[in-house]
Amino acid sequence: MDDPRAFLESLFRTAVTAALPEHCLPPHLPEPAPGRTLVLGAGKAAARMAAVLEQHWAGDPARLEGLVVTRHGQAVPTHHIEVVEAAHPVPDAAGERAARHMLALTRGLTARDRVIALISGGGSALLPLPAPGLTLADKQALSRALLRSGATIAEINTLRRHLSAIKGGRLAAACHPAPVHSLLISDVAGDAPWDIASGPTVADPTRRQDAQAIPRRYHIEIPAAMRAHLESPDSETVKPDDERLAGNRVTLTASAQTALEAAADTARAAGVTPLILGDGLEGEARELGRVLAGIARQARRHGQPVAPPCVLLSGGETTVTVRGQGLGGRNVEGLLGFGLALGPVPGVHALFADTDGVDGGAELAGAWWTPDTLDRAAERGLDARAALDDNDGHGFFQTLGDSLDSGPTGTNVNDFRAILIT
Incomplete structure (x- = not known):
């Protein structure tokens, strides 16, 4: 995959378009x-x-x-x-x-x-x-x-x-x-x-x-x-x-299923096997991120429940219990939880974003995770764990230049999560 980030964004755009x-x-x-x-x-x-x-x-x-x-x-x-x-x-x-x-x-x-x-x-x-x-x-x-x-x-x-x-x-x-x-x-x-x-x-x-x-x-x-x-x-x-x-x-x-099925079709056309994990996943965003990290590791190491190249797709609406000073945002919170649980695993990229273009208190849709996110964060003096504790996912990913700014999309079928495993 020449450009995993562009591929994941294409899935997001396809998902949103299907629900317009x-x-x-x-x-x-x-x-x-x-x-x-x-x-x-x-x-x-x-x-x-x-x-x-x-x-x-x-x-x-x-x-x-x-x-x-x-x-x-x-x-x-x-x-x-x-x-x-x-x-x-x-x-x-x-x-x-x-x-x-x-x-x-x-x-x-x-x-x-x-x-x-x-x-x-x-x-x-x-x-x-x-x-x-x-x-x-x-x-x-x-x-x-x-x-x-x-x-x-x-x-x-x-x-x-x-x-x-x-x-x-x-x-x-x-x-x-x-x-x-x-x-x-x-x-x-x-x-x-x-x-x-x-x-x-x-x-x-x-x-x-x-x-x-x-x-x-x-x-x-x-x-x-x-x-x-x-x-x-x-x-x-x-x-x-x-x-x-x-x-x-x-x-x-x-609905979310409409969007996920459209993204799955786009992935198949690109030679990537899609697996829809669910259109209504709920719970604390950071905890769901940890669960998704476990599934991604299993796919990367053992080819289960689907073998690479594959993309794990899911939707739904998680929750964030805000205890820190950050803006919250369930998608960036979930992505931080995912990345911290996953660690620097090669060949795993992810995009978590809200299909309406607004995640929590920021006018941003969400963000990307890449295998070198933690290394780039360390170079800039960013602490991913501290950002999660402060509910400041948006601040973390904005500093890295990894935020997705889609603008208002004109629809709303909730969260869109795509994890690409190559």
């Missing part, structure tokens, strides 16, 4: 409704999804309207669907205003109308609307605590749904009697619809008791009003048997 709205959305667009078609959406891919919908819409564009909210810096031009930018991962007032406006747009819908919901990862933070009696400031503080706690995304979103006036199926309920067709790009392990953007347009099988347990589990102190709300039946979300959601449709248009 222009490739995954058009086959699933519904037919125009007899009445209005209202488009509502939230997520890092929501603006691009809206633009693609307008481009491929089969009906009268004049009868197409709506609102989507995306992350700051990720808006794209649209003609009929309004695009609003808001903050991620900690919500802001712009997102709250967008959520209120979105609910207002549902008033007066009839059974002759249709709502198309464009939902992608990141929508939970981008569509914050506190339940009555709660404040945005409370939700912001909780978001910061949860992001540092090591809680899984499923746990975080369970809590978000039960503290919201729009998530957990409430937006779909507000659209009744108009049917809702939700088009999803998944960024969560397992692709549970209620976890994607905390499920504003789908039923939620979790209960408020599940949400109550999460702050206790991670020793997070929550305001008294928030605790009282979770103990009240008013916090319960819309359930699968709710008649207001009868007849609604949910379509998964792209």
Whole structure:
């Protein structure tokens, strides 16, 4: 392999391209409704999804309207669907205003109308609307605590749904009697619809008791009003048997598996055997890195579970318990854990990156690991172990010039990890 780094980046680019709205959305667009078609959406891919919908819409564009909210810096031009930018991962007032406006747009819908919901990862933070009696400031503080706690995304979103006036199926309920067709790009392990953007347009099988347990589990102190709300039946979300959601449709248009399969095809075409280890790997990022290092060593030494030249592919969403002063970032944290456990093994290169182009608190997608990473770090006076202890993977790889700066990609199907063994 002449340029392992370029090869790994080509796999990442292929994976991202497969999950772009222009490739995954058009086959699933519904037919125009007899009445209005209202488009509502939230997520890092929501603006691009809206633009693609307008481009491929089969009906009268004049009868197409709506609102989507995306992350700051990720808006794209649209003609009929309004695009609003808001903050991620900690919500802001712009997102709250967008959520209120979105609910207002549902008033007066009839059974002759249709709502198309464009939902992608990141929508939970981008569509914050506190339940009555709660404040945005409370939700912001909780978001910061949860992001540092090591809680899984499923746990975080369970809590978000039960503290919201729009998530957990409430937006779909507000659209009744108009049917809702939700088009999803998944960024969560397992692709549970209620976890994607905390499920504003789908039923939620979790209960408020599940949400109550999460702050206790991670020793997070929550305001008294928030605790009282979770103990009240008013916090319960819309359930699968709710008649207001009868007849609604949910379509998964792209996921981590979509991206991994595309990368695997590219690897085969280059004469490299791919092995997809899983599309929903979870756990502490550094610990998963150690496990992946063990698999890579086995492949390099014994040709198991696959013989070189090969590439180990995986997706999912790990967690980082932030204890240091670094920016976190689950992909660079996982890559440091991988590299330290692997050591200077020849013939092993890796790229860990987030498919949305943003890993943790840095505007960087991820980073590369090479057989000489530790040697180059030592030459610059960098201590990989200290960087991991300080949750400063981004600082470590930036100093080495090994960061991947992809910019916003326009989609989000979670982490992409590729380990090349030659």
